[in-house]
Amino acid sequence: MNRSNQRRKNIAFSVIHYLIPLAFGGFIGAITRYAFTLLFPNLISTILVNVIGSIFIGMVFYNTAFTKQSNPLLHHFLIVGFLASFTTYSTFALDTFISPEFAMLNVLLTYVLGFTGVLLGKSINEKSLKGAFKC
Amino acid sequence: MLNPHSIEAFVLIGFGGMFGALARYILIQFAPSRNFPLGTFMVNVIGSFLMGVLLFSNSSSSISLIVGVGICGSFTTFSTFSLETIRLLEEQNILYATVNSMGTLLSSLIAIFIAQLLF
Numbered sequence A: 001m002n003r004s005n006q007r008r009k010n011i012a013f014s015v016i017h018y019l020i021p022l023a024f025g026g027f028i029g030a031i032t033r034y035a036f037t038l039l040f041p042n043l044i045s046t047i048l049v050n051v052i053g054s055i056f057i058g059m060v061f062y063n064t065a066f067t068k069q070s071n072p073l074l075h076h077f078l079i080v081g082f083l084a085s086f087t088t089y090s091t092f093a094l095d096t097f098i099s100p101e102f103a104m105l106n107v108l109l110t111y112v113l114g115f116t117g118v119l120l121g122k123s124i125n126e127k128s129l130k131g132a133f134k135c
Numbered sequence B: 001m002l003n004p005h006s007i008e009a010f011v012l013i014g015f016g017g018m019f020g021a022l023a024r025y026i027l028i029q030f031a032p033s034r035n036f037p038l039g040t041f042m043v044n045v046i047g048s049f050l051m052g053v054l055l056f057s058n059s060s061s062s063i064s065l066i067v068g069v070g071i072c073g074s075f076t077t078f079s080t081f082s083l084e085t086i087r088l089l090e091e092q093n094i095l096y097a098t099v100n101s102m103g104t105l106l107s108s109l110i111a112i113f114i115a116q117l118l119f
Helices: A002-039 A042-061 A072-086 A090-098 A100-129 B007-030 B038-056 B061-075 B079-090 B094-118
Strands: none
Touching: A002 A042, A002 A072, A002 B007, A002 B061, A042 A072, A042 A090, A042 A100, A042 B079, A072 B007, A072 B061, A072 B079, A090 A100, A090 B038, A090 B061, A090 B094, A100 B079, B007 B038, B007 B061, B038 B061, B038 B079, B038 B094, B079 B094
C-alpha cells in the first residue's frame, strides 16, 4: 500500500517535472526553428539555429540554477526540451548530403562555431550570469 | 496541401516537435550512456536516416514539414551533441570526443546514403 502510493507519487512527479515541461519545450523549440527556416535561406538557417542553440546550452548547462537536481522542471523545459528541439542534427546531415559543393563549408562552420559556441556560452555564464540566476 | 506560412503549419510542426522530443528523451533514457553519449549518437543517426527516407521517397510537402521539420528535427539535436563533445574534451577524453563528433557525422551520412539506396 505504502509502496504503491510512493510509486504513484514518483510517476506524478516525473510527469509534472520532466515530461510536460519537456513536451512544451519541444513544441516551442520546433516552432522557433521553423520560423528561422522561413526567415533565412536553407543552409544558413540550420547553421544559425545550431550555433545559437549551442551558445545558449553552454550558458544554461554550466549554471547551477538549471541543473537536473536544482530545478528539474526548468532543466527539462529549457535544455532537454527547447534547446535540443530548436537545434537539429538531421537537417544538418541532410543539407551536407544533398549539397556536395557546400558540404565541407557546412560541416566546418557548424562544428567550429557550434563547439566554440558552447565554450562562449560557458564563459558568458561565468562572467556575467552567475549571480543573476542563483536560486 | 498545407500552406507553409499558415498557423496550421506552425501548430502541426509544434506537435511534431513535441512528439520528437518525447521520443528522443525515452530513447536516451534507455541507451547505456555512462562514458560515451550513445543515446544522442543513436537519435542523431536514426533521425538522419528518417530524414533521408522522407526525401528519397518523394513524400508530399505537408508530410515533409510535419515529419521532417517537426518530428525528425526535434528528435535529433545539435546542441546536446556539441555540449557532450565539449564535456568529453573537458574530461581530457580526446578519443571519445573525436569518435563522437566524427562518428556521428559519418554514420549519419552513411544512414542517408542507405536511405537513398533503399527508396
